[in-house]
Amino acid sequence: MIRINENYLKLQASYLFSDIAKRVAVFQQQNTDIEVIKLGIGDVTFALPQACIQEFHRAIDEMAVDSSFRGYGPEQGYDFLRTKIAENDFKRCSEPIPPDEIFVSDGAKCDTGNFQEIFNDAIKIAIPDPVYPVYVDTNVMAGRSGLFKAGRYDGFLYLESGWDNNFVPNPPDVPVDLIYLCFPNNPTGAVITKTQLQEWVDYAREHRALILFDAAYEAFIRDDRLPHSIYEIDGAREVAIEFRSFSKTAGFTGTRCAYTVVPKNCMGFDAQGKGHSLHNLWNRRHTTKFNSVSYPVQRAATAVYTEAGQVQVKKRIDYYLNNAAIIRQAVTDLGFKCVGGVNSPYIWIDGQRDSWEFFDLLLNKAGVVCTPGAGFGLSGKPFIRISAFNTLENVQKAMGRVKNALA
């Protein structure tokens, strides 16, 4: 009899985005004259950078001719892309990241979801709250949690982010084995300082733990004191994996390209305490279950590192950061406390009421869609997330409406 993985039965159905869609549909039916402005989902708005488009087309022309056609590529990604990543994205680290420590993939979602496979099922997991749900759900699927009770899964250690720690949790005072960190944070928009990140690295070294560092939003950092990469921190290479993405940097959410850094001296341990290279384990996983990213997509991603690509990407991110500043200013003017919106496309707003109630208020009084914080965990219940991924015009219009409605 084909027995299912019963851990899946523990998973809570996520109706967040379908619930949002339903409420928006009802509102739109009753208010056909109002144009709803969506500042909910974390998706980009604008066309791919022109440099990427050109290179994308060029690579497809190559695929149209037998002599330049490419079939299976290296599972880890083409050297032309890995080299550019290594040369450009880790300049601020004291030790260079060599190209062969970079695994190109089709998404940070996939990589953050899959990486846990190379670990034992019995490890103790520390998960932020609020959190990007993929970290949680993939560990539930793997059987690392107990049942869901009162808003949380038994067995995980939750790292609460709130006003008391300025949305950057400190290392716990008990040992854990695997730690998920994401900075600039989704959903809160909070950033971590080098000193704070050093504490996490020190904790991981002390406990022989591992940090999975999700840096999908690092391109939004404009404050030079903040770390773009965990490898800017002393000792991090031995205890940290880093996830990066072209999604929010270059608008690749629908084009799909990302990468993961797995340093060669980063170790996991067997039952006898013997160290094993996580690089080798992940390489085995990656080459067995994945067949690399579409060749033209890898070429398009490489164009991000051209001079024109860098200018175009920076311009786009500056634009979103300007939106974020406008949103932050508007909600601050209204008297709400918030975090994020600086060095981040997300603004996390303390509504001091139930997040769905606040959601309904903004929808019904201003025709603006946000994301209720409850969708990101128990700690998110009094918060909403507003995203800067929209046009300046829409952001201005939305904030004007919100001010009129709530002032």
Next chain:
Amino acid sequence: MIRINENYLKLQASYLFSDIAKRVAVFQQQNTDIEVIKLGIGDVTFALPQACIQEFHRAIDEMAVDSSFRGYGPEQGYDFLRTKIAENDFKRCSEPIPPDEIFVSDGAKCDTGNFQEIFNDAIKIAIPDPVYPVYVDTNVMAGRSGLFKAGRYDGFLYLESGWDNNFVPNPPDVPVDLIYLCFPNNPTGAVITKTQLQEWVDYAREHRALILFDAAYEAFIRDDRLPHSIYEIDGAREVAIEFRSFSKTAGFTGTRCAYTVVPKNCMGFDAQGKGHSLHNLWNRRHTTKFNSVSYPVQRAATAVYTEAGQVQVKKRIDYYLNNAAIIRQAVTDLGFKCVGGVNSPYIWIDGQRDSWEFFDLLLNKAGVVCTPGAGFGLSGKPFIRISAFNTLENVQKAMGRVKNALA
């Protein structure tokens, strides 16, 4: 302490393709005047079909303009592609496959590798021998095997394919829970009849087992009596998942697009014997750990179903099938017994000697590279695989050389 998944330590290192590369390099150094002809790897040779190229470019033009740009798409794939697949690829099935039973993905390798995640770790696996190694390795990683001893993993039931069963194993006389079948087969090129496949479906229904049916090579079937899909078999929808790919059909090995059919009435069971929809479980897995295929790639794949696309794809496959026939005739003329090469791009040749010995013979005497059967399992040891993925000129030249060397 971050404990590793120690099942990875059971995995045998695969040196197959690196060993091949090393031997070829040595030969090439010693014989700089001989052009080595590679008929080893199962990769395609020719440019993408023109219909796909045009649609690929068109989709990138959409991505270049804000108003038509696409960000995150539905994780299961766009309806425009799923609808075309449903309309075209399952015409011969008595019941239609609806679009929403189709999950678009970036490769049949990924899907055949990942699908086992939704099952219990204790299920009994039946694996063909010889076999595409991904089925084996992913189950070893999940902990469903014992140690590797004398060429095989403890705990799996191996389905041997050889001359006694004409390379189509019969259902075993003991119960198993999960069965991997691949027809037209990689590596043997063998095909399965409807009667034989019906026996497997009946077996699965009797034992409440599940068949994972890898149909990546179905486009090579030219014999109308053979099933293209397992869903042509009565009762299969309840006990079978089917994997398809654009890789070998339309040359997408480097472009990456595939799909998996998960019928809604296909069930797995919990410890109490209660049925659960595998469609729902896979949907949860797919949406949690995957973010769909690049939008322009999905558009390019859709072009396979245009009139021009169908003509171009058929022409390409006819070309490879002609190569296969030439290879099959040549090795038969030399007195070797073989299977495949008809309705399949692979020819599986009984060398009646160690496969590496035969490999070296073909390399050193004819400058032709094949794949030693030992790389596909214990049963492959006296065989080699020759692939039809090359130009007609190279295939003719290679077979001429082989005839001269061995006649």
